[in-house]
Amino acid sequence: MVAINVSESQAKMIPEWMKEKNFRFPVLVGATREFLSSKYDHRGSPTNLLVDSEGRVLFRHLGYGTGGEKIIEAEIRSMLGLDPSEVLESAATEKAPPDAEP
Amino acid sequence: MIKKLFLPALLWAVSLLPAFAQADQPKDEKAELTRKQNADKLEQLMGITFLKDEQQKRLQLEKYLEENPNGPHLVTAYMALFWPVLKTDPARALEVANRFLERVPPDDKRMKITAYRFKYEALKALKKEADVAALSRNVLETETEPDLLAQMAYYDKENALHLYEKAVTEKRKSGGDRYSNPTLSDLLSGYARLLVREEGGLAKSIDLMREAIQVDEGTIRELEKADGVNKSQIKPLQVRVSENSLSLAQMYVKSADGKKALEAIDKAEAAGSIALERRSAFLGVRAETYSVMGDREKAFETYLRSFAVRMDPATWRKIQTISRETGRRDQDVMAAVVRLSRTGGQPFSPFELKDLQGETKTFNDFKQKVTLVNFFFPT
Numbered sequence: 001m002v003a004i005n006v007s008e009s010q011a012k013m014i015p016e017w018m019k020e021k022n023f024r025f026p027v028l029v030g031a032t033r034e035f036l037s038s039k040y041d042h043r044g045s046p047t048n049l050l051v052d053s054e055g056r057v058l059f060r061h062l063g064y065g066t067g068g069e070k071i072i073e074a075e076i077r078s079m080l081g082l083d084p085s086e087v088l089e090s091a092a093t094e095k096a097p098p099d100a101e102p
Numbered sequence: 103m104i105k106k107l108f109l110p111a112l113l114w115a116v117s118l119l120p121a122f123a124q125a126d127q128p129k130d131e132k133a134e135l136t137r138k139q140n141a142d143k144l145e146q147l148m149g150i151t152f153l154k155d156e157q158q159k160r161l162q163l164e165k166y167l168e169e170n171p172n173g174p175h176l177v178t179a180y181m182a183l184f185w186p187v188l189k190t191d192p193a194r195a196l197e198v199a200n201r202f203l204e205r206v207p208p209d210d211k212r213m214k215i216t217a218y219r220f221k222y223e224a225l226k227a228l229k230k231e232a233d234v235a236a237l238s239r240n241v242l243e244t245e246t247e248p249d250l251l252a253q254m255a256y257y258d259k260e261n262a263l264h265l266y267e268k269a270v271t272e273k274r275k276s277g278g279d280r281y282s283n284p285t286l287s288d289l290l291s292g293y294a295r296l297l298v299r300e301e302g303g304l305a306k307s308i309d310l311m312r313e314a315i316q317v318d319e320g321t322i323r324e325l326e327k328a329d330g331v332n333k334s335q336i337k338p339l340q341v342r343v344s345e346n347s348l349s350l351a352q353m354y355v356k357s358a359d360g361k362k363a364l365e366a367i368d369k370a371e372a373a374g375s376i377a378l379e380r381r382s383a384f385l386g387v388r389a390e391t392y393s394v395m396g397d398r399e400k401a402f403e404t405y406l407r408s409f410a411v412r413m414d415p416a417t418w419r420k421i422q423t424i425s426r427e428t429g430r431r432d433q434d435v436m437a438a439v440v441r442l443s444r445t446g447g448q449p450f451s452p453f454e455l456k457d458l459q460g461e462t463k464t465f466n467d468f469k470q471k472v473t474l475v476n477f478f479f480p481t
Contacts, residue, residue, distance in 0.1 A: 002468050004455065007479035015458060017480035028455040028463055036477065039451040043379035047477040049450065053470050056447040059440075062379060063412040071413075072474065074440050079472045084440060088433035 001025045006036060006045050050075055140174045147175050151182045160187065171205060177213055184220050192227035199224045215250050222257035234258050238265060248273040249284055252292060263300070266293035270310075280321045287321075290314035291346050294353075304357055311350045315369075318343045337374070344374035351387050360395035367391055382412035389420070398424060406435070410442040450475070 003025055005011055011029045018027065036042035040049070043062065050059040050072070059075045061068065074084035147166060153159040163183040167176075180202045188195040199220035206214045218241065225234045238261035241254055251269035255262035270289045280286070294310035297303040318339050325331045325339075347370035354363035367388050376384055385408035392401035402424045409417045425435050452465040 001474040001476065002463075003476045003478050004453075005479060006477050010479050013480040018458075026463070027458050028453075029458065030456045031453075035453075039453065040477070041378055042477055043377065045477055045479055049475040049477075051450045051468075051473045051475060052447075053472060055450050055465070055469055057445055057450050058447055059443045060445050061410075061413055061443065062382070063414055065413045065415045065418060068413045071436055071439055071443070074436065075443065076472060076474065078440065085433060085437060088436045088440075 003027045004031050004036075005029045006031060006033075006042065008032065048072060050079065052079055143170065143174050144178070147178055147182075151178075156186060167201075172207075176202070176205065177216055180216070180220070184223075188220075188223060188227055192224055196221070196224035196228060211247050211249065214247075215253055218250065218254060219257070222254065226257065235260055241265070242268055246272050248276070248289060252284055252289055255292075255296070262296055263293070266296060269293075280317070280324075285317070285321075287314040287317040287342065287346070290317065291342075291349070295349060298353055298356070304353060308350065308353050308357070311346055311353060315343055315346050315350065318346070340374040344370050344376065345380075347373060348384060348387055351391060355387065355390045355394050358394055360391055363387075363391040363394060378411075382408040382414060382417070385411065386414075386417060398428070402428070406438050407442050410439055 005014060005027060008030075014027055014029070017023075040047075046062075046064050048059075048061045048064075049057050052058050058079060059072075061072070070087055073087045077087060078084040150159060150162045150166060153162065160183065163179055167179050167183070170176075170179075180198065184195055184198050184202070187198060199217065203214075203217040203221055206217050208214075218237075221237060222234065225237065235258065238254065238258045241251065242261065242264055245251060248269040251265045251272065255265040255269075258265070266289065269284075270286070270293055273284075273286050273289050284292075290310045291314040294307040294314065297310065298307035322336055322339050322343070325336050347366050351363045351366035351370060354360075354366055367384070370387075371384060385404055389401045389404035389408060392398075392404060402421065405417055405421045405424070408414070409421060421435060425432070450465065454462060454464045457463050
């Protein structure tokens with residue numbers, strides 16, 4: 001996973017935020033609005049793209065709600081050739097509907 | 103804070119610059135002298151707005167306005183004076199607004215709008231609701247400029263519909279002028295969007311919105327026939343037809359007319375290329391249309407497609423409702439979202455960005471793996 005910061009003015013908050021949430025993934029900074037919209041058609045945050053090993057974008061999501069991570073997890077599993085329904089079944093038993101959009 | 107307040111004034115000043123540039127080769131010495139005086143005054147004014155001491159700044163701005171009651175740069179000076187005063191002393195801000203309004207040259211439409219805005223802002227800050235309504239009645243009685251009438255609707259909910267109605271009437275009177283802003287279509291659609299919220303306003307708002315769409319379609323046809331028209335002129339009109347058709351579809355959904363709603367949403371999707379961030383909204387209205395038509399299966403499928411584009415909690419609740427009613431299993435529903443989310447597999451654009459340690463990273467550093475790229479900001 002790689003996270004690309006879209007708010008240059010908030011970039012200085014990142015190290016503290018990573019520490020607080022105990023995140024370890026690589027974070028990239030310095031992407032301007034123009035760069036994001038022209039290269040990635042970025043239209044809002046968060047946007048999640050799932051890219052396969054050949055560099056092709058197979059899934060794209062705008063927005064987020066609790067439970068959305070299960071969908072993304074299932075998509076990753078399908079890309080890795082694993083059975084996506086395993087995570088979906090556990091999600092169904094947890095009954096975690098998307099309920100909030102940051 | 104200071105920077106924020108200063109920005110509108112600066113933008114206004116910058117907007118005056120082309121006027122100076124045009125006068126670069128003056129034939130008339132008098133004109134050259136005025137140009138120079140104006141430039142000097144602007145410099146003086148900028149000097150004042152940069153003052154750190156708010157009290158000093160206010161006094162000097164008031165002095166400038168006293169010495170230059172007819173300008174130049176009235177708007178710049180009044181903006182710099184008004185906004186900070188509004189925060190600290192709204193009663194005084196009202197006095198400033200009143201004085202500004204008195205001094206506006208009758209033919210300066212833009213300045214007049216600014217002056218009226220100040221007055222509304224001050225009255226609202228003072229919570230003088232009765233005076234706000236009285237001001238609107240006065241505007242309705244004395245003003246005929248469509249732009250002004252429509253803009254003031256924003257400040258006075260009680261009279262907003264009257265203001266829009268008069269804006270539309272005045273715009274119609276001005277004849278077939280389709281190209282000056284706000285256009286007749288802007289006013290019709292703005293009026294319709296306000297009216298639809300009122301009880302009993304639905305039928306009329308549908309008529310207004312239909313007319314707005316027809317006006318723009320007429321303009322598009324006209325432009326397409328004309329020679330040497332830049333295609334970029336047509337594009338925003340198509341987007342407007344698309345967005346207005348979407349609103350019209352929502353209005354038909356509200357009046358439970360599924361057939362008309364479907365026609366409108368078809369037009370909305372056909373009229374312009376829909377921006378990515380709007381796609382889920384269009385699909386959402388399409389799904390509501392199918393619901394009104396009683397086609398629950400199509401509605402369900404369309405809500406899923408909308409959710410695949412944008413994970414919107416409200417859409418998810420609708421999906422769940424239909425899902426329960428039809429006895430679907432949650433994991434099947436989520437599997438359907440996964441299936442519908444799959445894109446065409448476009449190549450990911452390579453990048454070169456710095457990480458938190460300042461090291462340059464390119465997309466090659468992440469290639470050969472399945473990668474989740476998350477565009478985020480810290481919260």
